[in-house]
Amino acid sequence: MEDEEILDTFMLVSKELNKFDISYIHLCEADWDDAPIVPLSFREELRESFSNTIIVTGRYTKETANEIIKKDLVDLVGFGRYYIPNPDLVQRFKNNWPLAEIKDSHTLFGGRNEVGFSDYPSYIE
Numbered sequence: 001m002e003d004e005e006i007l008d009t010f011m012l013v014s015k016e017l018n019k020f021d022i023s024y025i026h027l028c029e030a031d032w033d034d035a036p037i038v039p040l041s042f043r044e045e046l047r048e049s050f051s052n053t054i055i056v057t058g059r060y061t062k063e064t065a066n067e068i069i070k071k072d073l074v075d076l077v078g079f080g081r082y083y084i085p086n087p088d089l090v091q092r093f094k095n096n097w098p099l100a101e102i103k104d105s106h107t108l109f110g111g112r113n114e115v116g117f118s119d120y121p122s123y124i125e
């Protein structure tokens with residue numbers, strides 16, 4: 001959200017949620033082209049204040065996902081758009097196979113059939 005107090009708000013909420021010992025927080029980070037960068041200080045503070053699993057999503061790649069997990073700032077990274085043209089995303093990541101791209105983004109917002117949403121094939125070597 002475009003809001004000057006958004007990080008303070010999230011931090012307060014995470015501290016309050018922590019009191020309930022909930023299993024995880026999943027942050028859907030801003031994913032548009034000129035989205036604001038999530039500051040490292042926020043990530044570190046969140047890690048300190050929330051005891052259980054932290055999941056993030058939004059424009060991550062295999063590399064940036066591995067990086068943020070290695071830095072122990074989060075526990076899990078979710079993928080959205082990569083999964084649509086790559087139903088075998090995990091295998092592709094694991095084997096360093098090339099990733100397919102979404103052919104027509106208009107098909108993502110509802111269509112009359114499976115075309116462009118669930119008809120992408122798995123990788124064939």
Ligand SMILES: Cc1cc2nc3c(=O)[nH]c(=O)nc-3n(C[C@H](O)[C@H](O)[C@H](O)COP(=O)(O)O)c2cc1C
Binds near residue numbers: 057059078
């Ligand atoms: C077709 C499509 C529609 C989406 N619609 C919304 C939405 O209405 N509200 C929202 O907060 N996020 C929306 N998202 C973002 C996803 O919830 C998720 O955060 C994002 O796809 C994850 O990032 P990634 O796709 O870069 O891995 C949408 C994503 C896609 C692909």
